[in-house]
Structure formats: structure tokens, C-alpha cells
Amino acid sequence: MTRDYEVVIGLETHAQLSTAAKIFSGSSTRFGAAPNTQASAVDIALPGVLPVLNRGAVERAIRFGLAVGGTINTRSVFARKNYFYPDLPKGYQISQYEIPVVQGGGITIVTEAGEKRVRLTRAHLEEDAGKSLHEDFHGMTGIDLNRAGTPLLEIVSEPDLRSAAEAVAYAKTLHSLVMWIGICDGNMQEGSFRCDANVSVRPRGETRLGTRCEIKNLNSFRFLQHAIEFEVRRQIELVEDGGTVVQETRLYDPDRNETRSMRSKEEAHDYRYFPDPDLPPLVIDPAWIERTERDMPELPDAMRERFVASHGISAYEATALTSSPAMARYFEDTVTALGAQHARLAATWILGEVSAALNRAELDIAQAKVSARALAGLLARIVDNTISGKAAKDVFDEMWRRTSSIEVPLTSLGMRATAGSLTAFVDSIIDEKGLRQISDEGAIAKLVDDVLAANAGIVAEYRTGKEKAFNSLVGKVMGASKGKANPAQVNALLKRKLGA
């Protein structure tokens, strides 16, 4: 149905900044405290109180600006966005309007279609509102102002996204980036990272943008995807039926998987923005930007390119390996222990066996039961032909069950398992399971001779030119070795003895 239409999406993302205190007061930002226990005089907007900017929030905005290659404005302005709502204590939200702290920049997303640069319009600092609690108050509404004044960075993209899949890829990349640079904990259940999606459609080939609808407060990648998909279908059906899309704000209902109108453009607030007279313009000394730049970690884009260039892995694998700092560290630690020439083997294993095991156990890479160095110990035994790749999977599963028995106690004692002890641990499992590969030339030759002698018929078939017969003979030898013979050696010996 979308064949004749182009979908245009821009996202506005609110990332909660990981400061200990709020953006304009000293109250804690910790999640989950009893209602209104983290609301100071400033947060509840008592008469006479004034905001004081938390420089930690500014520092995080600078880090973001550097990470996306945007312009960090050395002078930006806080403005008041005026509207009445019970969980907005001052009757206005302090935000940035005309001059935001970060302008421009972009984020590279990788989808199955390849790489794409998504441009950013801006990123600005603002404060969060409190929460209205509609349950448990017998027809009244409770107000919890613990969240009021929590620092947010609102990151606005250009309308560069062309599908729900691209929007999700963008949101995931942004999500991993803000965690990567340490400015947001990324906890979506707690609302630390949430998106508003501006969605419009237009006939393919049209250059003007269609009328957009804004879907508010999407706090999971799945909701983001479903909401956009629903909205695109709704708008196309509307247009196909001869209707027109009305600019409005919509809410996504995950239970019904649909978006519903919240308020139209006519009902939209006039926020009466004006510069906040309580806060002088935010002036950022270029030296502060330089200092922050020196403290920045290697960014995922740069790391991805480095992995591709120096380790010969694919862009797709490199993207997955740089999805979080912990994942990248795991990969780099494995490669360091194993040797850079085996980086592709490490990548295959981390994205295969390790990721699958993590998914099954619902664990994060930082909680992997097989450490990077233990994995390297296992992979080293594939490299030196001690075990086959298939056998290694059995060993890995056993290590996953048991690694904690060797590494965790050592870690908790402040020690690290030595490379030797990890090798011994891997070898002990290989031996217990009897998976050690037979690479002894004489032993394999004897197995081959026995199989050739016992299967004259198959040998005859082979000689008449049936290639399949060769594979059958390999299978017989492997079977006779209980799968432990080195397959490469078996192949070579068979060929030699058959005079091929």
C-alpha cells in the first residue's frame, strides 16, 4: 500500500540526563522515591524561589554536541514555555527556544538497506514536569513532583526518516549513543528515554511535506514501530478515501495498537515563549568545550570503522559489536586475549553463541557468564585444532553453566583468573566431555584404512565418478572416530589413499 506514498518521519527524543541533582535545584533525581519526597521549595514553585542552573546538565549537553558533530552555541538562552497543568508547578516549563545549546550535527544509522546519515536540527536543555496520578484518589488527582525539574535533553531530528524501521534504527542508535557517552542511563521503563514521532505521508515524487501528526510519548522501540506503522496506514487510507490529514497531536494506545487524537492544531496551546528573566544567557567558555572533548570516549561510529578496517569484519557485525560500550569492550577484550588475526572468529562467536546465551538468560553483555577472556581461551582451542567448532559449542554451554564457579569468586576477591587457569578450565571441560579432536596422522590413517576395507562397494562407486560417495566415506570415518577426528585431515588422507 505504501508503494505510491513516501513516508516522512522526524523524531523528538527526550533523554533524561544522568545528573545526581535536578537541572535548577539541588533535589535528587533518583527514581522511585515516595511521592514528593524529592521536591524542594524550588521544585514545588513556592513564591519567591529562583532557578539555578546545574552545570552537570550543561556538560552533558556539550558531550552530546561533540558526539553528533553539532555546533555548541557558546551563548544560548533559557525561555519560559507557559501553560497551565497541575503537574507543572510554576505554570511554565523552563526550556530553550530560539537559541538552543546544540545545533545541527547528525547520526549515522545502519539498516539492512545500508548506512544513512540522519541530520539533527537541534538539542536543547529543559526541565521535566511532575506526574499526575489518577488512580487511588477517589475521583481526584494526585500530584507527585519528584520528577519536576529533572534535566532533559530534547533531541530533534530533521524529517529524514522514511520508514518505521528507519525510525526505530535511529532511536536505537541514539539510545546507545547517549548511554555510550555517559549522559543518560537509557532506562526506558523509567522514562529516561522517550520519543515523539512526527509522521506525514506524501505521494512519491512530491517534494513538499504532507501535513504531519505528532504521536506523543513513545517509551519503547516496539511502541514506536507499531505507532508509526498504524499512523502511516491511517493517513494513507484517509488520503485514499479522499480525506485530508489534519495537523494534530495523537496518543498511541498499545492495548489497542492504534493512535487517537489528543488535540488539534486549533486547540494547540500558545505557549507565549519569552526569555526567562531569572536566568542569564548560558555562556559556554570554549575552554570548557575543549576540556570536555579531551574526556570523550572513542565514539561508536569511529570504533565501527576501526573494527571494519583493522579486523576485517562486516559493517553489520561492527554495528552490532558497537551497540553498547560493554559490548565493544567485550569484543576488544576477547580479541586482545585471542590475537587480532582471529578477530573475525571472535565476532562470529560473540554475535552468535554469546548473544544467544544472553538472550536466553535475559542478561546484558556486562553480565555474561562467560567472560571475554574465558571465551578467548575457548576460541584458542579451536584455532589450535584441539576441538572442532561444533564441539566448542558444547564446551561453551558447559562453561556458561559453570564459569561463575571459577571467575566470580575470584572477582569478588579482587583477583582476576590467570590465562593459565582459564585454559585449564577450558581443557578440563573438553576432557570431561571427551571432545578433544583426533589430529594424530597415524590414528586417522588407521581409521581411514579400516573404513576403506569395510566399504569396497562405496569405494567402487566413487571410482565410477560419484562424488557423493566421497562424502559418505568421510561420514563413515568421522562416525568411526565418534566425531572427534579432525575433518580436514580426514579429507586429505581419504583423497590421498583413493589416489584422487
Added chain:
Amino acid sequence: METVADLAAALRARKLSSVELTEQTLTRIEAAQQALNAFITVDRDGALAAARAADAAIARGDAPPLAGIPIAHKDVLMTAGLRTTCGSRMLDNFTAPYDAHVVQGLKAAGTVLVGKTNMDEFAMGSSNETSWYGPVRNPWDTRYVPGGSSGGSAASVAARLVPAATGTDTGGSIRQPAALSGVCGLKPTYGICSRYGLIAFASSLDTPGPFARTAEDCALLLNAMAGHDARDSTSIDRPKEDYARKLRQAGGARPLEGLRIGLPREYFGDGVAPDVMSAMETVIADLRKLGATTVDVTLPAVKYSVPVYYVIAPAEASSNLSRFDGVRYGHRATQYRDLTDMYCKTRAEGFGAEVKRRILVGTYVLSHGYYDAYYLKAQQVRRLIADDFQRAFAQCEIILGPTAPTAAFELGAKTDDPVQMYLNDIFTIAGNLTGTPAISIPGGLSHQGLPIGLQLQANYFEEARLLEVAHRFQQATDWHRRAPAFAT
């Protein structure tokens, strides 16, 4: 005549105890309340406890400079544990949980807080007639207004109820009532006194300052009120200074030798009452005798200050007053259908007519499509006015003129015509728009025997010089010693 300086000396010499002084003060306040309505709240118990503590400190010999001096605070300033109403029904039931920065400073200096003074509602007014608690009356003639918005503070110092009081000045709200009530009122440089705990009217203009009988007392009070406060991002971080230091130097016969006083032609034009004009001529002659010279200056953009002010101040007020929504504190309507109805009824009941007028004006000028034409344009003109002053201050140290175009007017005389009321602030507003310091001191009496105010303005941070000039004038004249019959 009991100035802060005299009383501090008497207390220190143990000729008088703070408890005695405070008792007398409370008695005078209570006796005058019916006639003047200068106070909204009197804190007898708190005042006497503070007085006892001050006496003990004086006895121990470790008393701070203003120990035992009774003081009244304008009810726009938060006072911990004490009702703080801002002259509004909206906050009639509101007890402040903390002290404003300037209240803290004056407490630390040893002053005894006796009560909270009446004021125009949310400091919006020039006659003290918009208070929910009724108008304050001028002690010189109770048919007349004391000026506003700090009318209660001005009247209580004028009537000798208290030796000192605090006020806040957003467009003249210290200087104009000081002029109309015949006392001294200082508006310091914006940013010298923290706004923390001052219930905001117009944040970029609001300035706390002192009322007293003499410029010297204003200097002593400013010493306790000024200073950097990290809780106010517009508070200026600069070294502490003694604002009375120049007053202590010996004056001589011509103490103002070398002083150039600028006389802006815009301050002496149409609309200035003849008796105010002739009072200014006398004042100028007196200052020349003290060695000052005068120079004609011009402030061409100042004629726009009233319209500029009535865009910027209501704009900021419309936003600042949004927090009074009935949700968390203050007045809330008892009967309402839904949230919107609760907001509407609460604010309709809680705010008076002048506050509503300014919220409407402010909301309008910030609206989409009007912002550039009003708010942005007003900010540009504000810049031009500031430039005018910098050009003038290149020619002179002090700018002199009347504080207000007339002496006090009768209650009700201007309540039906807001624009006439607003024009009473025509000479004071520019000081707020530019942020420069200014003082109003008594400078004569009208043909009806009502006080006429003299305004002296100086450049940023020149409070010490401003106070010195006012002090030298007061050493040579006696307008500041004139007291209304009410006080005797």
C-alpha cells in the same frame, strides 16, 4: 529624631533596651493601624523574642551592627513562619516556610522584625489602593495616598512607627511612596540585593531596598541587605562593600566640590506641578552652595519608559503569577466543575482587578503574532534608554529630578484611570529598566504641605557616592526632619 544610627548607638550604650524600644514600636503600630492601615501582620511575640535576644547579644558584647533595631518588611518578602500575603487574597492563608535573602541579611545584622507592611496587591500599583487588605493612608493627611506599591513601609517610617522598613521597587515602588510620604527610599543597582524570597512581580525589574529617615540609615540597611547570593542567578558576585564609608569622611563647607549634577530636560517639562518645580529649584541652589555644579543633559528615549514598562512588567508578571493556580498552596475556589473551572474560579476570586488587568496585558503582548511588535520592541527601546543614561553619565555623576510629577493625590483620585496612575511613575521607571541605582529623599513641601520627593540617580554600583551626596544634602538641610503631625 530617632534614626537607625541614633538608636543603634543608644542600644549599644545601654541607654535603651531593645525590648523597651520594641514595646514602644508595637504600641505605636497598634495605635496607628486604624488610621493608616500600614500593617497586614504584626508579630508581637516574635518581635519581643528577637528583642530579648538582641539585648542579650548587646550585653555579651558580640552584637551585630543593627542589633535590636525594629524593622518592618514589605509583605512581598518571605518571612519564615510568618504569614506572607503579597497584599492578595490569593495568599491570605499562606505562611512562608523560609526567609528571603534580604530578610536573612537583616536578621543576621540583628534587626527585630515587628511585622509585615501593607502593599499594593502583588506590588502592582502606585497608590496602595489595590491591596486586598484595603488602602494605606498617608500620615501627612489621611485623605491622601502614601504612594505605592510599598505604601505600608513608607507610611510606617513616615509616621515614626518604625525607624526602618524594607520595600521592593519594580517601577518606582520604593522611591515614589518615599517621595509621597516624605521619607528616604533607596533602589539599589539591580543584582546588588538578591531577589531570593521576593515574590516575583517582574523579575528583570524587581529590586529590594530600604526605607529610612536618612540617607545614612539607608546605607546602614543596605550593608545588611546587599551581597552575592548563589540562589539568585541574577545576583552579582562582587566584593562586599561598606556603603556608609564615604559618609564618615569629614565634609567641610563645600563637601560636594567637584560634583557634576546632570539635569535632564525631560525631568522638568510639562506635567510637573509648579510647586514640585520650585522645590527642585531650591534644592539645586542648595546643592550648588555645597560645591556642586550642574550640567544640562538629555535622555530622549526616557519618554518611552512608561509604555516600555507596561509591556515588559506585565509580560513577566503574567508568567510569574501562573504559579498561583490553587493546586499547591494559597487560595483555591471551593466549588468547581473540573480542572479548568478550578483554575478560573481560583484566580478570579484570588486576584484583584489591577492584577488581572496586568496578567491580561502581559498574556496579550507575549501571544503568538504579537511578541515581536510588543515584547521584543520594548526590549529594544529598553536598550536605547540604557544607552541614554550611559551618555548622560559620561557628563555627570548624579542625575537629579523630581521623584514624581506631583505630591500625593487623594484616595480614589486616579483609580478609574489606570494610565493617569501609571504616569505617576514616569521619572522612576527608567531606573528599573536600566538597572541603575536611585534614591528618593525629602526635597520640599507642596502648597498643601505634603512632601515632595527629590530623586538622585547614579551609575551602576555607585550607591556609596549616591548616598554620600544625599547625606551631604541632608546635613545642610532639614526636609528629612519634617514629620507629619500624625507622628507627634
